[in-house]
Amino acid sequence: MSEPDVLTLCQKQDAFGRLPKERREAIAQASIETFGRNDYKGASTDDIARAAGISKGLLFFYCKSKRQLYLHTLEYLYDKAIEIVADDDFWEIDDFFELMIYAAQRKMAMMRRFPWALSFCIRAFYPEHRDIKDNVSNWTWRQTDVVFKRFFANVDWGKFRDGVDARHVFDMLIWLTDGWVHQRRATHGVVDVDVLMREFLTWCDMLRAWAYKPECLGEARGGPRTVAGAHGGTDGEETSS
Structure with a gap:
């Protein structure tokens, strides 16, 4: 089987993928900073929600778990790199x-x-x-x-x-x-x-x-x-x- 043109880490059409661009970018940028400052275990989802201007409950409505949030953030950065490069x-x-x-x-x-x-x-x-x-x-x-x-x-x-x-x-x-x-x-x-x-x-x-x-x-x-x-x-x- 040949490799696909695009490899995905998570579903593009889940709740996070359907968010308006401004809300999605606010969450992604808050996640980049928090996961960048800390290792995965030490990164606080409370800090991410606060920086994104939403409640922690709403954050976990968009991303069901810390793992899913991390994967979405990684794909967000990859997509940005492709857009810029x-x-x-x-x-x-x-x-x-x-x-x-x-x-x-x-x-x-x-x-x-x-x-x-x-x-x-x-x-x-x-x-x-x-x-x-x-x-x-x-x-x-x-x-x-x-x-x-x-x-x-x-x-x-x-x-x-x-x-x-x-x-x-x-x-x-x-x-x-x-x-x-x-x-x-x-x-x-x-x-x-x-x-x-x-x-x-x-x-x-x-x-x-x-x-x-x-x-x-x-x-x-x-x-x-x-x-x-x-x-x-x-x-x-x-x-x-």
Whole structure:
């Protein structure tokens, strides 16, 4: 059986999915901050309801459980990322590495729009609580297949050297990012998106030099290859709990 175009964690047409956009976004943004500040167990649904401007009873009418609320929040952020990243300019890029860089830069913009999104996403990528661990881990890793099939349709694969698997290169960039974040978490360091972006640009240049045919290693095309708008504070995550 082939993979679906979209993988879902929860029913889109349940009570939460039928909410007016403003109410749904208020709950989702309150959840992003609360689950970003705290691990799953320590996140308070009282705090989420209060920040969203609703009662706890109404919150649990829309989302039957804390687990369901968390899954809805994760899908909300994923949908927002797609909305921000896959704009008109995205679909005009046919170079694999420039597409990866453009997507990374757009994700940085999203992290600035939702200050606790980075912390939430890191916690989601390394789930620990039994209520969400298996479900979220399986969804996250299967999502890479869906993303590769769905968003790289316009890439010119002819730039890759014979014998180089573009999907393997895609996975290598994910593994490098994962390893960098894991190291920061292991040493209780700060995950700063500007530092990560500079590292990501280096990894792209290294892999491009290895993966592309010599005649395709000219000037990089696409968007600006700089890390703009460096900030501190909420753009990094203190990884100690």
